[in-house]
Amino acid sequence: MTLLAVLPVPVLRCMPRTRWSRLLVGACLILLFSGLATGGDDLQSYRLSAGDKVRIAVFGEDDLTVTGQVSARGTISYPLLGELKVTGLTPGELEQLVTGRLRGPYLVDPRVSVSIEAYREFFVMGQVNRPGSFPYLPGLTVRKAISVAGGYTERASRSKVFVVSEGAAKQERKVGQDDSIGPGDTVIVKESFF
Numbered sequence: 001m002t003l004l005a006v007l008p009v010p011v012l013r014c015m016p017r018t019r020w021s022r023l024l025v026g027a028c029l030i031l032l033f034s035g036l037a038t039g040g041d042d043l044q045s046y047r048l049s050a051g052d053k054v055r056i057a058v059f060g061e062d063d064l065t066v067t068g069q070v071s072a073r074g075t076i077s078y079p080l081l082g083e084l085k086v087t088g089l090t091p092g093e094l095e096q097l098v099t100g101r102l103r104g105p106y107l108v109d110p111r112v113s114v115s116i117e118a119y120r121e122f123f124v125m126g127q128v129n130r131p132g133s134f135p136y137l138p139g140l141t142v143r144k145a146i147s148v149a150g151g152y153t154e155r156a157s158r159s160k161v162f163v164v165s166e167g168a169a170k171q172e173r174k175v176g177q178d179d180s181i182g183p184g185d186t187v188i189v190k191e192s193f194f
Contacts, residue, residue, distance in 0.1 A: 048086045048094065049166060049184060050074055051120030056098055059111040064102070067117055080106055091116060119183035124149035126189035127156035136183040143177040145187050157192035164188065 058064040074087030091114040102110040119136040129150030162172040166184040
C-alpha cells in the first residue's frame with residue numbers, strides 16, 4: 001500500500017503535479033506521520049508499577065481484553081492465566097509475556113497489545129498550597145506539578161525544589177522548574193528561611 005492510498009481525498013487534490021514536488025511532499029508526510037507515531041517513545045521504556053491502569057487486548061478475542069489496575073503486590077488478574085506479575089515490565093515486555101503464555105495451549109497466533117490507560121499518581125509536598133497526590137499526564141514538569149498543587153506558599157523556597165523518584169535509590173535530587181517528573185515521583189518544596 002502506498003502513502004497516497006491512505007491520504008484523504010482533499011489532501012490528494014492539493015498534491016503538487018511535478019514528480020520532484022510529489023516526492024518532497026511525500027517525504028515530508030512520512031516524517032510527519034513517523035513523528036506522530038513515535039510521539040510516546042519517551043515513555044517506551046516506562047516500567048509498570050502499582051497504581052498504573054493497563055489495558056491488555058487480544059485481537060479478535062473480546063473475552064481476553066482486560067482493563068485493570070496494577071495491585072499493590074504488582075500483579076494484574078488476567079483470564080486463563082491468573083495473576084500476572086507485571087511490576088518492572090515495560091508495556092512491550094508485558095505484550096510478549098501474555099503472547100507467550102497464550103500461544104499454544106489457548107491460541108495459535110495471539111496478537112496482543114498493551115496500553116496504559118492511566119499512569120500512577122505523582123505527589124507534591126512541602127511548601128505548596130494543596131499538597132497531595134495528583135493524576136500524572138505525560139509531559140509533566142516541576143513547574144506544572146507545583147501549579148497543580150496550588151502554587152507556592154509565601155514561605156516556599158523556589159530554589160530548593162527536590163524530586164524523589166521511585167526505584168532503588170530513593171534520594172532527593174535538586175531540580176529546576178522545567179525538569180520532567182514521572183509517574184510516582186514526589187516533588188518536595190522546601191521552606192525558605194529568609
